[in-house]
Amino acid sequence: MESANGYMSQTNPISCTIKPPVPIKIGDHKVEFLTGCHVIDVTFPNVFYVEIGEIHFKNFYTANLTIKVRTRTTEKEGTSTDSKWKTCLNNYQLMPDPHSDTAAEEYFVIGKQHVLFDLINVIAVRIIIRQPSPVWKEFRIEELKFYKASLFIPKEVKLPGWLNDITDNKIKTFDNGPNVEELSKEMQNLMATSQLAKSCSNNSTSIRRYDVDGCYDINLLSYT
Structure with missing residues (x-):
């Protein structure tokens, strides 16, 4: 996949494990109230950490989402520690109107220009999806894929x-x-x-x- 500015995404996505969405509920087990919010956890097995340049997915009636990451840092003594969850993208709008189906099944790409900081040394990703409208019975994101940082491919320069x-x-x-x-x-x-x-x-x-x-x-x- 190549964009107009000369950047080309990695052809192979990063290997990861995507857990099924977990609905957030309020109340005890007898009386449960759905909040219109699901949490998707993603881990990256067999690697110490990864660098994420782009996140690709197809929307399915999700109104907005928030993305959090955990990173691994190395201390001066040589030991590594895992950081707390940090929000890199907050309430990113996917559907202009939750009650309308506009952009309900569109493809999206989250790149470096969208996040608050570079996604380096990442060990886990948490995606929180929301749909406040009661019109839609189901909502989710599909075809979720992570790609490494984009490579800059200079365009062919034509000689005079x-x-x-x-x-x-x-x-x-x-x-x-x-x-x-x-x-x-x-x-x-x-x-x-x-x-x-x-x-x-x-x-x-x-x-x-x-x-x-x-x-x-x-x-x-x-x-x-």
């Missing part, structure tokens, strides 16, 4: 047309431009005239016509 005319160390005539050989000769003539003017200036003489009283002296003329 005149550079394409330089092949095999031979300079050809540029399109819509002067002939290089003729231009070189003109530059040599200009340099020669400049050197002559400089020489005459140093000798306190000036460049003038070789004429005497309006007539040329035959001895001053040269033949080629």
